[in-house]
Structure formats: C-alpha cells, structure tokens
Amino acid sequence: MSDGQTTIAIETRNAVKRYAGNIAVDQVSLQVKRGEFVSLLGPSGCGKTTLLRLLGGLEQPDEGTVLLSGKDVSGIPAYGRNSNMIFQQLALFPHMDVYNNIAYGLKVRKVAKDEIRRRVHEILELVQLGDYSRRSVSQLSGGQAQRVAIARALINKPEVLLLDEPLSALDMQLRLDMQRELKRIQREFGGTFIFVTHDQSEAMNMSDRIGVMRGGKLLQYATPDEIYERPADRFVAKFIGDTNLLQVKVLGTEQDLVSVECFGSTFKIRQEKGSSPIPSGSLRPLSIRYEYIRLGEAASHSANRLEGRVIESVYGGASIRYTLDIGGRFQLQASSLYQRGDIRYSVGDTLQIGFNPEDGLLLNDDSPGNGEAAL
Template structure:
C-alpha cells in the first residue's frame, strides 16, 4: 500500500444512489484524509445525508465504490465497518446513566470491567464531563447530551465518525459553543469526522474541507477559504457567504485581467483559478463579495468605479449593509465595517461604488436567469 493510500481515511468513487427516477447522489467522488474534519454542505434534498448514510453502511450505492482506508466496504452493512454515526436525534438510553450509555459498546464486546472503567473515564474527560458518570440522562442539558452521544460514538475508536446535523436542534448560542467543543474533541481525539449541515457558517467555522452539494452532485470540494474566494460557479458563490452576481459580456483580455461589460460599463476583473480565459463575446457570471464593495471616498482609489444612489441602509452591529442602485437599474449590495460615531449614507443619497479587479471573480458558467436587477 502506498503512503498516499495510507493517508486516506474514507473515499467514494463515482458513487450513485437513485430512488425511482431521481438520483439522490449522482456520481460523487471524494477523498477524506485521516484526521480531517470535513463538512458536507447544501440545501435540503441535495443528497448530503444520503451520501453520509452510504459512507456509514446504512444505505448501499447502486453504482460506485466506497473505500474505508484500504478496504473496499461497498455492500458491507454498518455493523461490518469500523465507523459510527450520530444522528439529529441522539437516542441516548433513558434508563441508563451517563457512564453506562458510554460503556454500552464496550460491554457488547465483553471487555473486562477495569478496561471499561478506564476507557469510559478517558472519554468523559475528553468531552469534559468527568464528574457526570452517574448522572441520569434526563438531568442533562442539550449540550451535555450532545457530548455524551459523542463519547458513546467514539468509545470504540472508529476510523470515521459520521455526524448528521447533530447540532440543528440547539439554540444559537449553545450551537456556537458546541461547534467549538466538537472541533476541540475532534482535534484531541485525532480522528476523522464527516459532518452534514445546511448551515454555511457552521461548515466554514469547523471544517478543514467542505463539499458543496446540489441535486445529488458534488459541485466543489475544497478548503473553506478556497470555496469562499474561488467558488466554481454561481450557486457555490451565492450559497457560501454574501455576494453580488451579475451577468457580463467578455470584451477581451490582457496582462491586467479580463475586460467585461457590466451595467453598461467596461470593467476589469479576474478569472477563477484553473478556468480557461473566456472568449470575447461570451457571457459569464461575475461574483463580487459584499464586503469587497467600496463606497464613497473609499471607492475613488479603486480601478472599477460606478455611480448610483443608496436605496437602503441596514444597521447590523459591526457592519452596515447598503443596497445601492446603479444608474442602469442594477442593485449592488455592500457590507461596510461600522465605526462608532461615523456618519452613514442615507437612502436617496448619490454615491460612487468601487472595486478592484482582484475583488471581482469571473465564474466559468453563464448567468442564465440569475441577472440581479433592482427589485429582484
């Protein structure tokens, strides 16, 4: 076995799962390295949970291969794989205390009592519940119950832990706390975690890599910063963070970048890494992150400048979100860092917006019906 294979914890090779006429997962190929925290991200019905269940052996693919380490586990059910899964409903045993919930897997293996005592103690320390062993499950808070479920899943030292939106039922502050806890546990345990979520910020906060899915297909699989800064298409760009998407026509290119026409104005932009330079006359999506838009005096230093007027200014604490209508009727959204005591632009006020070529990314696919106009 090569060293490259040794670093792979789990992978799929062109895996497909269909229900009737619909492909819930459509020829998905991905590799997860040992010790990585990977999130599968996408809207409801995109196939992420079906893919996770196939990784865990709860579903079997119609086509393709699943490898757990160097072992082909395609067709092998969950009990025959060294992996474990945590669901949205934690399903802790209500008649058992915390210790016995965590010890259950070891007792099934008939380990000696001393070994069980030691390993459960280690897991309780890992999830920072060292004094909770004899607590009833009914006495636990939501976050404590989550940590007990994690300890129970990790006690048998699975090669991969699969998590199907386990934080979705928690309130916002507890959810943020558990994100940090889960990442800490994963780091200290040293295992491979694959986490399903529809929450973009959750995936960005926790993951080494993110797989963005839509309609059963894996659109992009990369690090959070790569997905945010260099999305492969307009869906990924819009799904991860806040961005402006516009239709452009390519005018040409030179050493400084790609020249396009947008809003009836010539602009200079960049093309996404790895994509071919588009031909003149081609129509493509242009993505500009809200925070990269400069307003007023800050816009005067930008290479690309456009005139418009403020439609709306929404206070968001650290930032103010502006909607600015460009003269040709396009709506641009900008997120500006708010400084205490600083004046704000008012609705109806004329304003100049600006951005530099490296702040505007020309995507590979055309806009189709995604033209962003005022009022849409």
C-alpha cells in the first residue's frame, strides 16, 4: 500500500444507495484522512445520514465501494468493522452506572478486569469525568451524558468515530460548549471523526473539511474557508453563511477583471486565477457576502459604487444587518461590525454602497435560482 493510501482512514468510491427506487446517495466519492474532523452538512433529506450509515456498515451500498484503511468493507456489517457510531439518541444503559456503561464493550470482548479498569479510567480522564465513574446515568446532565456516550464509543479505539447529529437535542449554550469539548477530545484522542449536522456554524467551527450535500450528491468537499470564500455553486454559497446573489450579464474580461452588468450598473469582479474565461453575454450569479458590502464613508474608496436606501435595520449586538433598496429595482443585505459610538443608519437614510472586485464571486451556475434577483 502506498503512503498516500495509508493516510486515508475511510473512503467511498462512487457509492450509490437506493430506497424504493429513490436515490438517497448518488455516486459519492469521499476520502477522509487519518486524524481529520470532517462534517457532512446539508438540509434534511440530502443523504448525509445515509452516507454516514454506509461508512459505518449499517447500510450496504447498491453500487460502489467503502474502504476502511484501504480494505474493501462494502459487504461487512457494522459489528465486523473497527468503527463506531453515536446517534442522536445516546441509548445509554439506564440500569448501569457510568463506569459499566463505558466498560460494556470491553467486557463483551472479554478483556481482563485490570485492563478494563485502566482503560475506563483513562477514557474518563479524557472526557473530564474522572470523578463520575459510579454516578448513575439518570443523575447526569445533558453534556455529561454526551461525554459518557463519547467515552463508550472510543473505549475500543475505533479507527473512525461516526456521529449522527449527537448535539441536536442540547440547548444553544450547552451545544456551543460541547462543540469545543468534542473538538478537544478528538484532538487529544488523535482519532478520525465524521460528524453529520444541518447546522452551518457548527460545521464551520469544528471541521478540518466539510462535505456539503444536496439531493444525494456531494456538491463540494473542502476546508471551511475554501467553501466559504469559493463555493462551488449558488446552493453552497447560500447554505454556508449569508450572501447576496445577483444575476448579472458578463460584458467582457480585461486582464483578471470581469465587467458585469446588473440593472444598468456596471461592476468589476476579480476572476479566480486559473479559471476558464467567461464568454461575453453569458448570465452568471454574482455572490457578495453581507460583510463585504461597505456603507457610507467606507464605500467611497470602493471600486464598485452605487446608492441605496435603508429599508430595514436589525441590531445584533456586535453587528447590524441592513436591508438596502437599490432604486426600487433590487435589494442588498449588508452586515456591519458595530461598536458603541459608531455611525448607525436608520430606516429611510440614503447612503453610498460599495464593494471591491475581490469581494464578489462569479459562480458557475448559468440560470437564476429561487428568490434570486434576475436581470
């Protein structure tokens, strides 16, 4: 096996899964490196949980293969693979204390009692529950129960840990705390974690790489910053963070600047290095993140400028989100960092709006999406 292959913990190659004739996973090829934290992200029904179940052996692919450490495990059920899975429902044994919940897998494997004791206490320290070994699981908080479930899943040292939205039932603050805790555990354990979520910020906060899925297809698989700054299409652009999407007409390209027209205004957009030339006359979606829109005095130095009127202002503490009407033809959303004493615009204010060529991204789609401003 080559060095390149040994760095891959688990992968799928052209995996397909059908249910009653409907395709849940559609020709998905995915490689996860050893020690990576990968999130599968997408709306309900996109196929992310089905893909996770294929990786864990709870489902078998109708086409394609699943490889664990380079070995084809496509036909091997979950119990025959060195991987483990944590579900939304943690399914801790209510009649057992914390120690025996965690030790259960070792006892099934008939590991010696001294070895069980050593490994359970070691994993309890990892999840910071060293004093909880004899606590009843009914006495645990939601976050403590999560950590017991993680400890139980890691006790047999799986090559890959698969997590199916395990934080979805927690309240917001506890969920944020558990995101940090889960990432810490993964880093200290040194394992490979694959995490399913529909929460964009959760995936961005925790992941080395993110796979965005829709309709059973893997649309993009990249680092969080690559997906945010260079989304593959309009769906990824809208699903990861907040962005304005404007349908524009390409007028021409000079050096690395593309001239585009939208509602009678002409803008200059920086073209990605190495990208194919965009034919003049073609229609493309232009993505501009809310935070890249400059307002008032800050807009005066921007290469692309226009004028708008504030029709909504939403205070968010550290930032303010504005909805801006552009001559009654279309609307832009802008998000500005805010500190006490900064200029704050009110509904009805008319102001200058600007963005620079590198702040916009021309996407590859060539037809308007739902709710998208079109020419």
